[in-house]
Amino acid sequence: MMNSPASIVRPHLAFRDLVAESVTSLLARPGRSLLTILGTVLGIGAIVATLGISKTAGNQIVTRFDALAATSVTVTQRNEFGFFGPSQQTVNLIPWDAEDRMKRLNGVVAAGIKSNVSADGRLTRSVPINDPLAQTEFAINLIAVSPGFFDIAQAELRSGRFFDEGHSSRADPVAVIGRSAAQRLNIDRVDHQPAIFVGDTTLIVIGIIEEVGREPSLLDAVVLPNGTARKLFQLNGIDEVQIRTEIGAAQLIGSQAATALYPNEPNRLRVAVPPDPRAVKGAVEEDVNALFLVLGGVSLLIGAIGIANVTLVSVLERVGEIGLRRSVGAARRHIASQFLVESAAMGFIGGIVGASSGVLVVVAVSAARTWTPVLDPWIPLGAPALGMVVGLLAGLYPALKASRMEPVEALRAGL
């Protein structure tokens, strides 16, 4: 016997030949191959750009975070509701020395208290001028603050001075007025100690506020020391305590303030602290991610369907080629693997192009907004791998279909 059964050569295809065959097939129709990978390019690009931009933006939030807001803590008295509706807030829970108590806490930069003073309908006027045509009496807000509050409000004087603890403890009849109030009352300098009258009460204006960083209500108000307000206007409670902390200490102070102010029942006070910047960063990343990752996923799915579609069409077009390859000794698995490698290669190239364009988008957006682009290193590396997996999955069905064709029928059907 010339040939024994042992000399049967099992069909074999070297990996190098497999890749070469697949790539040659793809390059044979470059236009179609490029159009096919477009969906994957868009999908991968969207995902990479999304992850990059959200990371970049999230990073930016930390650096650009409003330092003023992030260091502010406000304590107010909780509105209390009894069985018969809101209770009379006759009990003052916040002590008058709240400012000192807060300043003793480590991490507090400045503290001040503020209360709105009831004017009981009393109007405010300056020294009477007999002008029958002009209005001379105004309803101007009365606000009582502790001296530290000017610091909190970042108030700047046009002229004169702020009152201090001494004025408050002596209950001196002095006031600082905001620039709008000053304009209405026709006061523009304080060196001659102008007097204003709130109802029958006389107050000496010792300063005019030109500008505030916060609390713009001070600009159109008559601002009194606490002690003066208590004595002359029967102020009996504090509305709010405002605290400015060291950067990063807001959360800590927020947890301590209520106890320091009212140790008996700290939870009857309401403490407002700024949101934790880390949480804000995370929340922003999550918001952006969730939306755009869904979009990226959808385009990736469309890309996969595109690859599956084109590979399927290509299988049907190349029935004759499949038959021929079977006739020269290709096993079913060789046919399947060729189409799989073709679709995986398209996905892979789509992944590379998509990742590159995604990175470009991140850099472009960052450049436009003068941000520092931030991108996890695994993203540009993982994107082509993701593209390849998408391509593989997309090629699964067409490859299976191709490998199941009977050689006789394939040869008969196609050219």
Place this chain on the structure above:
Amino acid sequence: MREPVVRLDRVSRTFEGTTPVHALRHVDFTLEAGEYVSVVGPSGSGKSTLLHVLGLLDEPTDGLYFLDGINVSLIDDAERTGLRGDRIGFVFQDFHLLRHRTVTENVMAALLYNRFPRRERRRAAVEALEKVDLGHRMDQTPDKLSGGERQRVAIARAIVGRPSLLLADEPTGNLDTGTSESVLEVFDDLRIDGLTLVVVTHDETVSSHAARQVYMVDGLLSESTIGRGTR
């Protein structure tokens, strides 16, 4: 004594269906090495089925088939595929060339799946192309070639792996008389080189080139010694 290249022992092939088609009925057929046989007969007589069975593209439903002494009914699908890639060359009526590949690449495709050394593929392909007189067309794509040239490329592809058996299915079916002649001359040359050839045709001219002719009618095969050559 040398084993015949092909021995069919009462081979039948029936296509199941509402009305079963008996494409081959108890065919006995022996083909010695170096024989040039033509298979003629009307369409639907089972010629193509015979060729597919011989080429291991189809399996008999009954009977035994020995290729180079190997009982192919006993080997699995992968081994049959390997045997096909290694020992059988096909020439089809409609050429089946890969459109986007050069002539040489088309010929080399026949060496992809049978462990032929990669470095020798091109040399073998060039050699096969020179044998069919296409040494000057090697870097062109098939669409630049005439029908006769295309079929000669297909023949080069079929012989490049030095098969035991060359099977041609209506090799001149798409060609005019002039170009048919060039293809038939190639077959004559191959016969001289000692290749075993089976040509399925319904064309008397083509058939007359073969030393031995067999006829198929309704799945039955009958020998005939009428022909140009002698056995």
